Amino acid sequence: MKFGKEFEAQMVPEWKEAYMDYTYLKTLLKDVQLYKQRSQPPATPGGLKRNLTLYRAFSGLIQRQTHHSIDPHVQDIESQPIMVSSVQQDGSVSYQTTFLLSAEEGGEFEMIYFKRLDDEFNKVDKFYRSKVEEVMKEAAMLNKQMEALIAFRIKVEKPSPWFNSSVEMTRLASDVATSAATLSPSTPRGAKLHGRVSMAMETISEDSIRNGQSDGSSENKENEIQFNGQKSQTDKEKDNSNTKPASLEVLDRVRLNNTPETPCSTIKSFLNYSTQTELQFNRKNLKKVEEQLKQAFIEFYQKLRLLKNYSFLNALAFSKIMKKYDRITSRSAAKTYLKMVDNSYLGSSDEVTRLIERVENTFTKHFSNSNRNNGLNLLRPKPTRARHRITFSTGFLAGCTAALVLALTLIIRARKIMNHPGSTQYMQTMFPLYSLFGFIVLHMFMYAANVYFWRRYRVNQSFIFGFKQGSELSYLDVLLLAFVLAALTLASVLANLDMEMDPSTKDYEVFTELIPLILVLFVIVILSCPFNIMYRSSRLFFLTCLFHCICAPLYKVTLPDFFLADQFTSQVQALRSLEFYICYYGWGDFKHRQNTCNSSSIFKAFSFIVAVIPYWCRCIQVLNILLRFAWLQTVLDFEVDFLHKQAMISIIASLEIIRRGVWNFFRVENEHLNNVGKFRAFKSVPLPFNYDEAEDKDD
Template sequence: MKFAAHLSAHITPEWRKQYVRYEYLKEMLYYAQEQAPPPDTSDEETIRRYYAKFDQKFFTQCEQELNKINMFFSEKLAEAHRKWANLHSELQLAKSRRTEDTISTIKNRASTRKDSIFPATLIVTDKRQKVLAQHARKISDLKLAFSEFYLSLILLQNYQSLNFTGFRKILKKHDKVFDQDSGTGFRVNKVESAPFYTNKQIDKLIHECEETYISELEEGNRTRAMKRLRVPPLVDQESPKTTFFMGFFSGSVAFMSVAIIIIAIFVSEYHRDSSWSAYVTIYRGMFLVIFLTGLLGVNTFGWRKYGVNHVLIFELDPRDHISFHELLEVAFFLATVWCMSVILFLFSPVIGVDRFVSPLACFAFFVFFLFNPIHSFKYKARFWLIRYLFRIVTAPLFPVSFPDFWLADQLNSLSTMLLDMEFLFCYYIFELDWFITPQNDDTKICGSYRYGVRIIVAMLPAWFRFAQCLRRYYTTKKVHPHLVNAGKYSTTFVVVSLSAAVSLYKENHGFHYTPLLVCWFLACVMSSCYTLSWDLKMDWGLLSFSTSSPSSSADSGDVGGDWCHNALLREETVYPSKAFYYFAIVQNSLLRFAWCFSYACTVGGFMDSNLLTCVLSVLEVFRRFMWNYLRLENEHLNNCGEFRATRDISIAPLEEDHQALLCEMMDNPDMLIRRRTPNFSPGLIQYSNETKHLLARSNTNDPSLNVQQGPGQSPDEEDDDDD
């Protein structure tokens, strides 16, 4: 593998612009070689001056890159010191609280009234169980925080290695192209003496983090500790088992899809009654779930390929999360079950099986696959989905994070699926000949707004997002964007209400009421314009009319990024093709107004409404698939602006009075002095005199900022190894 591809595959996406611009420097070398004066028509002095001028420009650019890397490394190193001090303090605080809780429990036992109607032992036992449960949660949070901190250290260590290798490669290429040794001299004199390469504090922090985690959190079990701290591979590794099943299920789906079409032609005479449309509705909801799952697998592949860190954005475990191979495997597996159920349904009159059995069995299997408690069938991914679905349903009771509102947005595109599930329950409870006599067609209630249940179900996805926006406003007190976004989803309530009114009026009178129809049409136009503008400007961050000069665009040269002037786009984009963005804008605009086509076909009687719903629901899922690419790209670029590559997990709350102090500590790495003893002991975190002075000025009892002086070191001593 060429180094450029290796660098692009192994960089931390959020730090992309902070790496050495290897491709840009390589292009400089090749361009200079192409533009060099020809030896047969130029004298040696002209050629010498040309290469001398280029070397000055090239090494000036290399020095700028070196300064950029040194500065960024120093900032991240200071941040690592600050996080390590906080983590260590929180660990000591957890240990001290456990001791205090134990002493408090003993005192409570002694002071329990002898004439209490409850035995003292039961009271103490209950309190002890609560104390142990709180301590267990604290230790679990600490383990997670330590693992994330350890991952950030490995990423910074990888940052050191990749940049040094990049400099070594490009300087070696310089000497090879121009037959010189000035590149080697620059590497020896500049690069090998640069702080980002000579500083070994990250290696020591990694060692101390490992030792502390093993001794304090895993009771000396090194194997178990290192398994938890294990850093995942930077490139997804496909499992042979996953590959086999994905190929097997995809082939099965392809074969059975052709079989379904052929079988439907020959057995259609057995399905000419009105129930055919009902079963199409039931199967459609399950198909939409399968279709969206498969497209999410494609989404994940694209995010991974172009460096969008979806693992961080979705707050997944970087050591154990579902890959795009596994998502596609799940989608093809569920599609195989769905196709088998459809074939069984088509053959049901021939083999003498009731038609309602197959759709119900398929739906029951889907529910069992999602909610079964067995630690298999992608258990962690299913648990993640169930947990966030619960948070969505109970909104606005919980704080809202990106996975919450992203998943709720997916449900908004699956509103047809929710209505189909409502129809399924209604059909099997009220219309199927199980417990009651089948009703006449004119008295059927399934698929009608007559009883109000369907209206509520149609509003549920918009309500989830509306409630989340209110919760975010309650948390941040920001009218824009949260209340403005809530207004966007409130337009759905108006549209659904008017749509139900139009449907009921036609159902009762046999024709449309024109004023009501006009109100519905205007509400749809308002809602579509509102949502479209929000998609393009807020969710995707597009429609930027700021300009950038061509020279600044050409000199950007960041690894994999693209700074240029893009009409109606943003200055920075992740995906290489500009046509992709313009296609996403056009298709999103058209599909946001697809209801116009639905209205024209339904009122004019050009197409069956159920068939039209099938087409438009599939197109809406595809629109959400495209929306996912640009929405996560926008979130990823926000993380890049903050250089945030790992989850920030804090155990102890940060007081406002300490914010300025910690920022100063992060900016000045000399303020934090750590011991370098071979037998490192947890708790021996030491600070310089400047840090101790600032801590003394804070006048706080917060244990997370207590200073602990190590034995054998006077207050005036400082470690000369720290930079």
């Protein structure tokens, strides 16, 4: 794979505009190359020929050469075609390249190239500097949160009476730099507090953020982040002065942030209850606080990893493009320019690398009980691997579905079922029961197509929907589930394709009539199964969003919630099919295959209520009015001569599902473009503690 494609493939989608425009710089180099090819004389056909002469100079094989004494540094400067300088503008550093050979023929093309190269580098350097400043502020915030957490742990653990918190915390602070891995069962009780994670705080603090160019001097080194991790004994002694004990007095200045998470908390906030509560030192609150801070650290760590990858990729891109320039122009400019890149903030700052190491140490010690492997498994994303069994199973079930469709078609034609006297009754009863699964399968096919195209065009749907890292479904996973449901449905239709009733009782066989209900119950059981089978995390995510949609006024509306509500507005007919299940099996009509539901005023009233529920949850929407209100066909009772009424309803409902699938793609793409415009690649994680800002300022 060429570097340009690999470079684009590894970009953070939301930061794409902040990366070096490698493709455009390549086009500028092509202009330089084309000019040089036009200006150079054509090569002599047949190769270079020289006239033979009788006398040619011979310098000998062992003759010593006489060299003039020239300063190599001066010689190197004189041979360089460019000169790079730094300029202070509005308090920030920018870099400008002067092309020293502009007087040469075609030099204007190279001047344009270096002008755009400087623009790209200054853009990248400025963006990287701003993001580093953001993570430094977040590090300081997380430091304060950790101080409160450790003090909270000590209060909850309630050590024995001989435990002096101030003395013990001072002792812990002096030993905070010790590696978490060295904690052993012989560690004093105060350090582990009944075997729980360490109460010592690894401090994330910042004396100052380096705004200028890093030169590697000791003065700048002292201004870097002081974050106690695994260091040498000399570093431990040096940093002990910067280590602060997690004083219990910090709890006097903090409150718990209570964001509405349940209907009760939402109602309380609506009734003007305070969103902040007094600290209650119990294990329930401690677990909640630890979970929130754990998620905050995981998200913070992902941001650091992406920032590190951003600096590495861009530095590599500048190296590649300058080497390409040297190869095209036969100059030696890459060394000078890349030296500037190495000395710039982008190439020399190591704040992110240090933070990554020390966040790993902090997370391991405080959130994974000093088990480094478990801690890193939580911090680092687990890449989803394409499993061959998923591909094989999807193809196999697709073949089964196609075979069942063919078998069903041949059986209907061979038995002339549509000409049977009971065909009308069958369509009125069995067709609505099985059409439910048809609507769901069609919707899943559309969603699988959306996932495929989102991934192909690098729309970050995992971040947009807030899927857990590594748990998002691929389009093959969605297709697998769709074909499983399609195969089961078609097999059920074949098993229930019987119109003959018992001549003595005038009843249909009970078991065959219960097949659709059994299939519905099977799907519900699998969907709500608490065991870790059949994509448990995705099922839990779906059920959570579904519950939020039902209790919409009592929960904060997020994108997954209203996105799911939008899907239900296109599944009105499927919801009516569920209503028909309740009526058909609840009233006992299935024994005689009678459809008395449509003659019931209660059923008709609920048909309108069911149709309104999705729109009530989502509200009526900018677009496609005809298909959006296709469910009105069942009210206005449109009919065509060549289609059965149930078939007409199903076709219109299917068109609405297709319309919704197309709309889904553009809706998520629009959300992605909003994130790109704001360079928003991370979700905000609520922090558990809220500090009293007034007291902080007094301190």
